[in-house]
Amino acid sequence: MGGERTDRRGQSALFDAFLFLTVAIVASAAVLSYASLSFSRSETLTREQALGYAEAVRVALMRTTLGDAGYLNRTGARVDLGGGVTVERFLLDEADLRSSDLPEANFAGTNAAIGAVATGLVRPPFAVGIQVRFDADGDPADLWISAVPPPDRYTARWAYETPRGQPVTIAVHLWTA
């Protein structure tokens, strides 16, 4: 009888020890999971930083001059704007001309050049899209250069009024591919 009591006490103590070990392992896993999740924040860009970066990209892109800007007029002849035209100036003129029913294809060459500059400017892992919103026959119309962005994106935009008094908004969207 005395030996059985000792065995039961011993087994009970061993059971308690394994219970403690289980709790210790679970607690350790919880501590390590929390540490790895909360302390890795510094590796990722916050939304605020990404929006700031989008604004920096917008400003740099709008200031950039185009080497060979131009478009095709209604007769199909190329209108050469020469060097020194900024991306901002070209897009505003394009919005003005598009609202006068000049088709988007007439600006394809310079739009492609703007898209190439924007794509080269943003750093990985971001992708970029440029949106120009203007009035077309009283309705808003959008011109997209590069890709159309997904809903989850970081946007920097600026509102303008063209010399003909037309409201135009130019937005630069960034998103992670």
Add this chain to the structure above:
Amino acid sequence: MGGFFEDIHVLVVVVIGMATLLASFAAAFVAYEGARDRDALLQEASRVLRAILTDSDLLHAGVDALLDLTAIAGLDGAGLARLAGTPHPVQFVLSERSGTDLRTFLVETAPVGPERAVAATAASVWHSDVDVRAARVTVTLGG
């Protein structure tokens, strides 16, 4: 005798449990310290980047993030160290992304080691009134 061996077993299991718990606390503390150091270095890199993009000696006509080509070409390690005002090694890279004959500038105060933090943004380089180029600007700070 059976009781003695059971006690030893219990002791071993408890010691393993305690060691596991203490090791996880130690690992979490090391991760916390590392993250704090990385955060501090990253903030310092962002501060140095802002200092460069707003320094009147490097800007054209005092416009933020519009860097003057001549000033950038004349920037050396000593000038970068003065601008940065940090004891960490600094590497500054500017890479033009538009125009012809794309140029890349690299200036560093000392080689940055494997422990580093990087801050990058977009800016412009003024070559002339009819030639303003988009550029990627990157500042890397050594740990």
